[in-house]
Amino acid sequence: MNRTVAIIVAAGKGSRAESERAKQWCDLNGRRVIEWSIRAFQSHPAVDDVIIVTGPDVPDGFHSDGCLLATGGDTRTQSVRNGLQAIKDPAENTAVLIHDAARPGLTHAIIDNLLEALSTHDAAAPALPVQDALKRASDTNLVSVSRDDLYRVQTPQAFRFGAIVHALSEAADDLVDDLAAVERQGVAVKLVKGSDRLHKITYPEDFDMVSRMMTPRLAFPRIGKGFDVHAFEPGDHVILCGVKIPHTAKLKGHSDADAAWHALTDAILGAAALGDIGDHFPPNEDRWKDADSGLFLKEAQNLALKRGFAIGNCDVTIICEAPKVKPHRETMRKRTAELLDLSLDAVSVKATTTEALGFTGRREGIAAEAVVTLVPTSGD
Numbered sequence: 447m448n449r450t451v452a453i454i455v456a457a458g459k460g461s462r463a464e465s466e467r468a469k470q471w472c473d474l475n476g477r478r479v480i481e482w483s484i485r486a487f488q489s490h491p492a493v494d495d496v497i498i499v500t501g502p503d504v505p506d507g508f509h510s511d512g513c514l515l516a517t518g519g520d521t522r523t524q525s526v527r528n529g530l531q532a533i534k535d536p537a538e539n540t541a542v543l544i545h546d547a548a549r550p551g552l553t554h555a556i557i558d559n560l561l562e563a564l565s566t567h568d569a570a571a572p573a574l575p576v577q578d579a580l581k582r583a584s585d586t587n588l589v590s591v592s593r594d595d596l597y598r599v600q601t602p603q604a605f606r607f608g609a610i611v612h613a614l615s616e617a618a619d620d621l622v623d624d625l626a627a628v629e630r631q632g633v634a635v636k637l638v639k640g641s642d643r644l645h646k647i648t649y650p651e652d653f654d655m656v657s658r659m660m661t662p663r664l665a666f667p668r669i670g671k672g673f674d675v676h677a678f679e680p681g682d683h684v685i686l687c688g689v690k691i692p693h694t695a696k697l698k699g700h701s702d703a704d705a706a707w708h709a710l711t712d713a714i715l716g717a718a719a720l721g722d723i724g725d726h727f728p729p730n731e732d733r734w735k736d737a738d739s740g741l742f743l744k745e746a747q748n749l750a751l752k753r754g755f756a757i758g759n760c761d762v763t764i765i766c767e768a769p770k771v772k773p774h775r776e777t778m779r780k781r782t783a784e785l786l787d788l789s790l791d792a793v794s795v796k797a798t799t800t801e802a803l804g805f806t807g808r809r810e811g812i813a814a815e816a817v818v819t820l821v822p823t824s825g826d
């Protein structure tokens with residue numbers, strides 16, 4: 447079986463970006479720059495392993511969960527060589543995607559296109575045609591240069607393991623990119639459509655530009671609202687936003703009765719005009735008995751994604767006198783953000799009482815409300 451391995455080179459100093467620490471370790475839209483690429487690869491079904499190549503400056507608190515590690519070299523090319531050596535049990539035809547940590551805007555569509563190109567070509571890379579006028583300039587001379595056939599080539603760059611290892615064994619140590627190793631060898635290279643989102647953070651102003659390009663478009667967000675109630679019955683804990691909270695009663699329901707995630711599920715389905723939770727997960731079906739409500743929530747997100755909508759942000763309000771929600775609030779936010787693969791600042795969880803009024807005031811059950819925005823996915 448053909449394996450696919452991603453190598454993310456992250457051993458550069460990032461000197462041109464002039465940031466406090468090397469650019470790949472800086473925050474961008476709620477995650478480190480490198481983490482966007484790690485997630486894009488790790489969540490892609492065709493990618494088997496992710497190798498990150500780092501220098502000595504890996505910050506405390508950075509978790510390379512599930513990644514293999516390699517040590518960087520003095521040049522990018524040397525770092526790539528070290529990354530290739532770290533591949534476990536490589537075969538000649540193992541697909542290798544070599545990517546700059548400094549390009550956080552990687553999408554599954556780009557990975558798909560590269561892997562498809564690799565089924566007919568020896569190498570592939572995303573590229574964009576040059577749009578501006580080009581001049582060769584010196585103090586005394588200015589000459590227009592034709593931009594016909596000129597491309598800006600990005601990463602990931604895709605190769606078969608045998609081909610890139612062979613090409614690099616004969617190459618210089620400071621190549622401009624990895625394609626440079628194979629392009630003089632008559633290797634068939636396919637350029638697939640690149641993306642402005644894949645722009646490399648090189649200079650200080652690139653952080654802001656890339657951040658804006660990676661922010662889901664906020665034009666015409668769709669808003670959905672969900673509401674749910676579950677009554678108490680004898681028991682010793684409740685589950686809210688996937689978190690088990692000790693209590694003097696439990697919530698009664700066909701599933702795990704997580705009123706908070708049910709409200710959020712309904713908000714997503716509502717924003718996408720996809721009906722409600724009961725339409726998709728009928729309470730009379732045995733397979734949902736005692737089900738983890740995370741299943742409903744994730745499926746609602748996937749259904750919205752199929753319609754072309756990603757979650758922008760969500761806000762959940764839990765209404766009860768007890769248990770006290772506040773001590774568990776951050777865990778609830780984290781659990782929700784992890785399940786939905788959102789940054790933490792896109793998820794809010796809060797709680798209120800009804801001042802002892804009504805059924806929640808009488809401690810007969812818990813109600814939850816949720817609001818969500820859905821934004822169009824960029825499609826590239």
Ligand SMILES: Nc1ccn([C@@H]2O[C@H](COP(=O)(O)OP(=O)(O)OP(=O)(O)O)[C@@H](O)[C@H]2O)c(=O)n1
Nearest residue numbers: 455456457458459460461462520521525547548
């Ligand atoms: N010895 C090196 C040099 C670069 N890189 C990586 O190669 C990618 C593209 O390189 P570049 O943008 O030039 O990064 P830096 O070398 O870090 O930047 P600068 O030249 O401004 O110092 C980056 O993800 C960088 O971390 C690497 O792994 N090992």
Ligand SMILES: C[C@](O)(CO)[C@H](O)COP(=O)(O)O
Nearest residue numbers: 546599600601622623646648
């Ligand atoms: C590898 C690369 O990102 C492909 O576009 C690019 O060549 C890196 O160039 P830099 O000089 O290291 O910025």
